[in-house]
Amino acid sequence: MSTKLNLTLSVWRQPGPEARGQFVTYPANGIPDDASFLEMLDMVNEQLIEQGELPIEFPHDCREGICGTCGVMINGRAHGQERGTATCQLHMRKFSDGDTIVIEPWRAAAFPVVRDLVVDRSPLDKIIEAGGFISAPTGTAPDANEIPVPKEVADSAMDAAACIGCGACVAACPNSAAQLFTSAKLWHLNSLPQGQAERFRRTEAMVETMESFFGSCTNHGECTEACPKEISQDFIAYMNRDYMKSLVYNRRLAGQR
Amino acid sequence: MAAPTATEKVTGANSATRPIRPRPKRLPFPLSLYQTAVGKKWVMAVTGIALLGFVLFHMFGNLKLYLGVIEENGERVYDVDIYAEYLRDLLVPLFPRTWFLWLLRFGLIAAFGLHIHAAYSLTRLNLATNNAYESKRDWLAANFASRSMRYTGVIVLAYLIFHLADLTWGWIPSTDWERGEVQANVVNSLSNPVVAIIYIVANVMLAVHIFHGVYSMFQSLGINNPRYNQLRRYLAAGLAAVILVGNVSFPIAVLTGLIDYDPSLLGPVS
Numbered sequence: 001m002s003t004k005l006n007l008t009l010s011v012w013r014q015p016g017p018e019a020r021g022q023f024v025t026y027p028a029n030g031i032p033d034d035a036s037f038l039e040m041l042d043m044v045n046e047q048l049i050e051q052g053e054l055p056i057e058f059p060h061d062c063r064e065g066i067c068g069t070c071g072v073m074i075n076g077r078a079h080g081q082e083r084g085t086a087t088c089q090l091h092m093r094k095f096s097d098g099d100t101i102v103i104e105p106w107r108a109a110a111f112p113v114v115r116d117l118v119v120d121r122s123p124l125d126k127i128i129e130a131g132g133f134i135s136a137p138t139g140t141a142p143d144a145n146e147i148p149v150p151k152e153v154a155d156s157a158m159d160a161a162a163c164i165g166c167g168a169c170v171a172a173c174p175n176s177a178a179q180l181f182t183s184a185k186l187w188h189l190n191s192l193p194q195g196q197a198e199r200f201r202r203t204e205a206m207v208e209t210m211e212s213f214f215g216s217c218t219n220h221g222e223c224t225e226a227c228p229k230e231i232s233q234d235f236i237a238y239m240n241r242d243y244m245k246s247l248v249y250n251r252r253l254a255g256q257r
Numbered sequence: 258m259a260a261p262t263a264t265e266k267v268t269g270a271n272s273a274t275r276p277i278r279p280r281p282k283r284l285p286f287p288l289s290l291y292q293t294a295v296g297k298k299w300v301m302a303v304t305g306i307a308l309l310g311f312v313l314f315h316m317f318g319n320l321k322l323y324l325g326v327i328e329e330n331g332e333r334v335y336d337v338d339i340y341a342e343y344l345r346d347l348l349v350p351l352f353p354r355t356w357f358l359w360l361l362r363f364g365l366i367a368a369f370g371l372h373i374h375a376a377y378s379l380t381r382l383n384l385a386t387n388n389a390y391e392s393k394r395d396w397l398a399a400n401f402a403s404r405s406m407r408y409t410g411v412i413v414l415a416y417l418i419f420h421l422a423d424l425t426w427g428w429i430p431s432t433d434w435e436r437g438e439v440q441a442n443v444v445n446s447l448s449n450p451v452v453a454i455i456y457i458v459a460n461v462m463l464a465v466h467i468f469h470g471v472y473s474m475f476q477s478l479g480i481n482n483p484r485y486n487q488l489r490r491y492l493a494a495g496l497a498a499v500i501l502v503g504n505v506s507f508p509i510a511v512l513t514g515l516i517d518y519d520p521s522l523l524g525p526v527s
Contacts, residue, residue: 222399
């Protein structure tokens, strides 16, 4: 049998991008502790609809921690207090009866609020777009292990590729920097043999696009703590290294200036 | 409360689809480095290493204050006075007197200038791209040192100017400053408890600044190897501790009389 929780929510309500927002307090009573955080918000929204109020808009999609759509600040922490957990995978059993939960959207100048808890994260897409393509041979399926990849490199690339692009790193950063996101996307390709042809052009383009939207890294390490995939800030150092190389390497190619 | 339409999202005044900071026109290679935040952090790290080297050697040289009076060419003089004079004679047959010292000084001034300018422009960038939370937020990884770099940096700069005015230029009228009399100047200045407290507080701030700076520098330069990453924290703590203990010991030693100035000890060896 699951126990029921009686909670108080303090939720950021903002009718539109230009409107002024504010915290509104709602009771959330009889929440089963098996519910996920988003299911709890669904239950509150059902109550609101019955009362004739507009439901709380919150970002969500797969609800299994792999799509990167959900994500809100919960009691001052991105994705809530559980380490390595997206908002949708946070369960109400992590809260106690009588708790007050403060829910706020991601805050960054590059992430304007669309409505309530939903923010526009399209600058992250701009960074991905700037990355361009990789050169991969087409045709019949290649033989397995045709391109040798050391196990350590494959592991490292996979750790970086775990990024779901939720934006928690930006939300947690005191400078609203997207370094963890960008470095994870870069290292996922830059560490593998398949990503070498465009390595430095890609690094340069993605870093410079990132910097036109986001702040700079001051090495606090808040991003890794907030990341639902626990992506290491080591990747930021690799990105810095590759970016400095790209400035030299890209210019060494004749006629590229 | 009508739902925002698709066009509203795109055309909103603070629409995310437009860059917050337009990309500047690209300068030729070495300068283009300084146009980006990653490059500026790299410059901060390199100048930080230079400044850290200066701080370490400055502290190490000042330890001569503890050696007191020695005999030199048949005369008893304070060891630190000889050391200060020697700095002007550095590499003398190769360079004219004081030239190499001035070379080092210009290098330091350039490092300070770049370090401060990079910090200033990165702070401007970060304030422009950041939106503060309305509710209280938690800090999980950021520590006091990393969160206070801006403030400790400004305090260290203010202290640096005071320190130069006090002991290099002799602008503080109460201290009876005399050129070349290092031991006398240091003791005269630091025997005032107010000045001693300024030195102690400023050097604690310097150590806090160095603690985050040394760790941060490795990340900014891209020096990262999971096997040795923990050593970066130890090195940061070690360097900060050495500089803290060394620098704070001088005002305390002057106040307790361990370092003093006694003109009667000087003069020709009888």
